[in-house]
Amino acid sequence: MSTAEDIELSGWADQDGVTKSALLHDMIGRERKRRILQGRYGTEIDMIAGYTETSLLGGKIWRGDNLAGTDAGYTRVKEFIERYSHDDRTLSIYNALDESTAEINCSVEDIPEIVSFVYNLEHAYPMTFIGESPSSKSYVIGMTLTRGRIQTPGVYRAENGRLHSVLPSNLA
Structure with missing residues (x-):
């Protein structure tokens, strides 16, 4: 030196x-x-943000050790949606534990709140990615769901601050 x-x-x-x-x-x-x-x-890390940004299948994705931060992912998910804004997207929660997905039909504005709700409800840890899937027109959030309260695979709709399971009409 x-x-x-x-x-x-x-x-x-x-x-x-x-x-x-x-x-x-x-x-x-x-x-x-x-x-x-x-x-x-395999890419340069933005140490301030705590994630790497790559493109996958035509969409952006942020990866990190735990993107949830101190607010169960609300701020980071909101930041991602604001940066890559699409009005016609829904939400997919990818369960890293069993590699399945819960599809949630909701407004884009509700996505950060729903993600943090699911993260807390499931005691999910870690949140490893936030991405967009142009093929399914959804924002995809990857986390490990540990409690089994959100069924994956599953389909839900957000209504009046609650998640409701949606079953095919022939099963209802």
Whole structure:
């Protein structure tokens, strides 16, 4: 490390109120995480956002270790929908546990709230991707559903703040 770099590092440590070794430890930890995610997803990671963005089957997808954050995914899902806005999309919840999907017919505006509701109801962890599927015209959210309250495969409609199971007419 050059003298100029050492002086710069000392300045950063003083500014943060930590030792140089603590600052270096934190920097190495962030770099380690970045490299692990890069190896896992094969692309450069946006460390501030905490996800990678790729295209899959014509749609965008964000992948990460846990995209739910502190609000059960509400903010991140809302951000994704605002960035890739489509008025005609519905919601698909992909259950990573058994690799099946619950289709939820709802308005686009309700999707972030429904995702966070399902995440909390199911004690789902982790939320590993948020994407769009042009072929099914849906936003797809991948998470591990652990409680079995949302049936996958399944079809639901959102109505008056509740999810209602929709059965084919010959089974009802």
